[in-house]
Amino acid sequence: MTGLEGELPLIKQYRDWIQKSPSENDPDRDRFFTDGVVVLDTNVLLSLYEYTPTARQQVLDALQNVQSQLWLPHQVGLEFVQNRHRVITGRKKALEEGRRILQNKLRDAKTAVKEARSHTQRMLMKYAQDVQASNELDTQISNQAIEELFSDWSTALGNQISKLSDYDITISPGGEGDDVLSQVAALFGDQISDPPHPEKTRQRVEEASRYRFPNLIPPGFMDSGKDTALASSGDFLLWEETIAHMAASTERSHLLFVSNDTKEDWYQPKGEGRDSARPWPALANELRLRTGAELRMETPGDFFRGINRFLHVEITEATYAEIDRAAVNPVEAxxxxxxxxxxxxxxxxxxxxxxxxxxxxxxxxxxxxxxxxxxxxxxxxxxxxxxxxxxxxxxxxxxxxxxxxxxxxxxxxxxxxxxxxxxxxxxxxxxxxxxxxxxxxxxxxxxxxxxxxxxxxxxxxxxxxxxxxxxx
Known part of the structure; x- marks a missing residue:
């Protein structure tokens, strides 16, 4: 919808609900990349540990092009440093156990082939009394033939698993050797938020648990079942920090929020004439009412394609594939x-x-x-x-x-x-x-x-x- 300044008050006031879902071709999208505050959610930063070294470097190089616009909320920084060991451990465990899991699956497959042979032989004997055909199966699909066939496959797969050790990330218990942490710290510099006063955090947690979550007001209400009220309020604490920052950033009138999280407490499900989910209109409306700024939310894949488009940064298709894969396959805790x-x-x-x-x-x-x-x-x-x-x-x-x-x-x-x-x-x-x-x-x-x-x-x-x- 265009020309909102000249629209009737009802159309203008509820434009976030009336407008179509955001598109990559929205006419003012470029402003968010060239002149907006850019906030990366925790999951975007943790995904850096999942990329191959080449893709990771491309992503970090791309972020350098919006470095002056980046801002790190305290909640994101806290979750990042607290959870990076979990991500590294999960990656290391997957690499270390790769060969064992491979052998287990191959053993299961060999057992399944032998059971299939036995099943067929039982059927031949029960319904056809065909001893010759049953014996031929013992010759055609002998245990030795099965072992030889799977031996070749085991070697080929095992060799590929062994190569993956080159992609391991090893850091000391004290955190030394974590190049990703060092690069993220250098990327943000001093553009990070101070920790909120404990009393402010308490007030925000109470607002989330007593008012917003029971009334399904985004963001974060899907997390309300976590073990503590504080743990449930992470997304809302991030949101409140960001609103406070945008209210104080008089020179910035656009906020670009990048996240893998597309749950229903951030995105309105499809329906009511919409064929896809969209960021909740209430989020854009709240940000505008409280700060005067405009909001755009994008997934990492869309965000980095936007950097390529508007800032002319070279990113390969292989890196886009890794970004998209990390978005749908997060590291297990x-x-x-x-x-x-x-x-x-x-x-x-x-x-x-x-x-x-x-x-x-x-x-x-x-x-x-x-x-x-x-x-x-x-x-x-x-x-x-x-x-x-x-x-x-x-x-x-x-x-x-x-x-x-x-x-x-x-x-x-x-x-x-x-x-x-x-x-x-x-x-x-x-x-x-x-x-x-x-x-x-x-x-x-x-x-x-x-x-x-x-x-x-x-x-x-x-x-x-x-x-x-x-x-x-």
């Missing part, structure tokens, strides 16, 4: 032992894991060590999911916490030999090492809960041991 001791799991996830395992919450009250209690909780969450005792919840993290291992060498000085567990209840007493937190949980538990814990750990250890065995 991962909880390591280091993360577990300082991360309280969501209460809903704890309840689901305890119920799936058949354990009572009273088990936890017997553990005085808070770190041990958290390790037990995260292990139960991961084990019940791995053993398919329960369905995984949306956005559930992958858990890398194990209670026991089978090895000749002691994995850590604090781990104890398997003989510390109860005779007749733990099948690996002479060939395992037990994590101290698990030993404490087992020895403090009732007889019933003790057996449940050891059975769950033994089943998980059996899977891990099988996965480490060479293919037969």
């Amino acid at each position: 991962v909880i390591t032992e280091q993360d577990a001791v300082s991360t309280q799991p969501p209460s809903g996830l704890v309840a689901a894991a305890l119920d799936a395992a058949g354990l009572e919450e009273s088990l936890l009250s017997d553990m005085d060590d808070a770190a041990h209690r958290l390790l037990l909780l995260w292990w139960l969450i991961g084990a019940t999911a791995q053993l398919k005792r329960r369905p995984c919840l949306d956005d559930e993290p992958d858990v890398l916490v194990v209670p026991a291992t089978r090895s000749t060498a002691q994995p850590d000085p604090s781990w104890v030999p398997g003989i510390r567990l109860h005779l007749g209840e733990w099948p690996y007493r002479s060939s395992s090492w037990i994590a101290p937190w698990f030993a404490q949980a087992v020895n403090n538990a009732s007889r019933r809960d003790r057996k449940v814990l050891q059975t769950l750990a033994a089943q998980q250890l059996a899977i891990e041991t099988t996965d480490r065995m060479p293919d037969q």
Whole structure:
């Protein structure tokens, strides 16, 4: 819709709802790239860890062209530094476990071929009594032929998996060696927000939880079920920071917000004559009412194509493909032992894991060590999911916490030999090492809960041991 200045008051006042969905060909789109404040959501920055080195450098070079317009809200910066280890760990885990997962899948495929052969032979004998055809299948699709065929494929796939180690990102526990962090810090310079006063944060969290979220006012109401009110309010805190910044930026009248997040608390679903989702009109209307600025929201793919179009920055199709892939395939959250001791799991996830395992919450009250209690909780969450005792919840993290291992060498000085567990209840007493937190949980538990814990750990250890065995 054009000529809004001359429109009737009703048309002008509700233009955000009346206008069509934003398009890449909107006549004033270029202003957001050449003269607007550019805010990158946390997921855009974390995606830098997912790109190949070449694509990452192209993306960072492209961002240099809007460097003077970039601004980093405190909420984005906080989420970025807090979550980067999770992303790096998830990437490292995927690369390290690639060969094991490959061998498991190939083993499953070989088993499926043999089962298909046997099924066909049973059908031939049951309905045709065709012994000759059944025997021919043993010759045509012999176990040796299957092994030889899969051996070639295993070598070819394994060689490609091995090459992926070149793309690993390794940093020290203290964060040294994280080139992505250094480059992001240099990119923003001093164009970052100071932390809001704690009282201001409290007020914003209360506004979100008591007024906006119950009334489904964007952004962020889809996160209202998170474990705490503060955790649920991240998107709203980002939004409020951005509004305050735009209100103080008298020289900037356009805001370009870039994010992978297209959930219904940022985007209005299609319908009412629209064939696609669009950013909620209420967001643009609120920004204009409170700051006088215009809002445009874009996904990373559209944003970088816009940089190419309006600022004439060279970005290859391969890099666009990586940007789009990262937008639809975000890195899975991962909880390591280091993360577990300082991360309280969501209460809903704890309840689901305890119920799936058949354990009572009273088990936890017997553990005085808070770190041990958290390790037990995260292990139960991961084990019940791995053993398919329960369905995984949306956005559930992958858990890398194990209670026991089978090895000749002691994995850590604090781990104890398997003989510390109860005779007749733990099948690996002479060939395992037990994590101290698990030993404490087992020895403090009732007889019933003790057996449940050891059975769950033994089943998980059996899977891990099988996965480490060479293919037969």
